[in-house]
Amino acid sequence: MLIKILGPGCANCHTLERLTHDAIADLNLTAEVSSVTDYPTIVGYGVMSTPALVVDDRVVLAGRIPTAAQLRDLLTTAAA
Secondary structure (H helix, E strand, C coil): CEEEEECCCCHHHHHHHHHHHHHHHHHCCCCEEEEECCHHHHHHCCCCCCCEEEECCEEEEECCCCCHHHHHHHHHHHHC
């Protein structure tokens, strides 16, 4: 699973990245997580509000910080 955190590197982006790593560990998933801060690349995903979460090149969340439970649900669905 390839996961990208899209955003300018703000506090919310760092929070989403931390929550994502926590959820991956909780679910015992194998995933590669990276941050994308390049604005043209972010817009290329159709994202206008950050932070955003991309799983295997599909935007699954944008413009907000999910709860830990919501994030686990998103990753479980994406892994299925």
